[in-house]
Amino acid sequence: MPAQDPAGPTQEFVSDVFARGCTSRAAFEDVTSKWASLALLALGEGRYRFNALRRRIDGVSERMLSQTLQTLERDGMLTREVLTAIPPRVEYSLTPLGARVAEQLRGLADLLEASVPELQTARDSRERDRS
Numbered sequence: 001m002p003a004q005d006p007a008g009p010t011q012e013f014v015s016d017v018f019a020r021g022c023t024s025r026a027a028f029e030d031v032t033s034k035w036a037s038l039a040l041l042a043l044g045e046g047r048y049r050f051n052a053l054r055r056r057i058d059g060v061s062e063r064m065l066s067q068t069l070q071t072l073e074r075d076g077m078l079t080r081e082v083l084t085a086i087p088p089r090v091e092y093s094l095t096p097l098g099a100r101v102a103e104q105l106r107g108l109a110d111l112l113e114a115s116v117p118e119l120q121t122a123r124d125s126r127e128r129d130r131s
Helices: 023-031 034-043 050-056 062-074 096-114 116-130
Strands: 078-083 089-094
Touching: 023 034, 023 062, 034 050, 034 062, 034 078, 034 089, 034 096, 050 062, 050 089, 062 078, 089 096, 096 116
Parallel strands: none
Antiparallel strands: 078 089
């Protein structure tokens, strides 16, 4: 059995999403942006070509989707595959990490979709109180 360091683990091996410089915090910020969350949810359904993904995520601009996909690829959440065809096509799919994150986001999305009446009641009540 290896001896344990009495000082505990070094800071470089401690992950803490609340710590400003932690890689997990940066990835959390990336994943929880509106467009990234929606892209991960859509890609959780299967592979998508860019334009099909843009149609699936209603309201996202081409530029914003492109930036979002680049960020998610950098974070290891998805892969971009260039298919040799005429014309060339690009398809996006989730990595194993991206699939695990998408699964967690799917649970949150399902909860929110099932709670629409409750959400709408709260919003209506807030609007009445402001009037």
